[in-house]
Amino acid sequence: MxxxxxxxxxxxxxxxxxxGKGVLDIPAESAATVGALLREAVRLAPALVGAVLEADGTPIAPNYILLDGRGAVASGDAVSDNDHPCLLVLASGG
Known part of the structure; x- marks a missing residue:
């Protein structure tokens, strides 16, 4: 990167x-992996903690992270500045 x-x-x-906005721009050097990307997201947007992400960047539900439209990404998966990661929070309940 x-x-x-x-x-x-x-x-x-x-x-x-x-x-309060649709994107977070994460410095590429802080986003080498999915886990690093999410830890930086927590640092930049602490409002995510508790509802969407744990304080260490771990998703509260595993289906929240998509990378270029692929689900089931792991914390150690590489991210490049050509990727398009999404933090998707699905509503649940009845």
Whole structure:
């Protein structure tokens, strides 16, 4: 990843509501893996903690993270500045 580049984390549902905007630009050097990306998201948007992410960046539900439309990404999966990660919070209940 290049210097001064960023990974744009798209926010949907509750994540978007809590943060008050649809994207977080994460510095590329802080987003080498999915786990690192989410830890930086927590640092930049602490409102996500408790409702969407744990304080260490772990998703509260595993289906919240998509990478280029693929589900079931792992914390150690690599992220590049060409990827399009999404934090998707699905409503549940009856």
């Amino acid at each position: 290049g210097a001064d580049r960023s990974v744009r984390l798209e926010l949907y549902g509750m994540a978007r509501y809590l943060v």
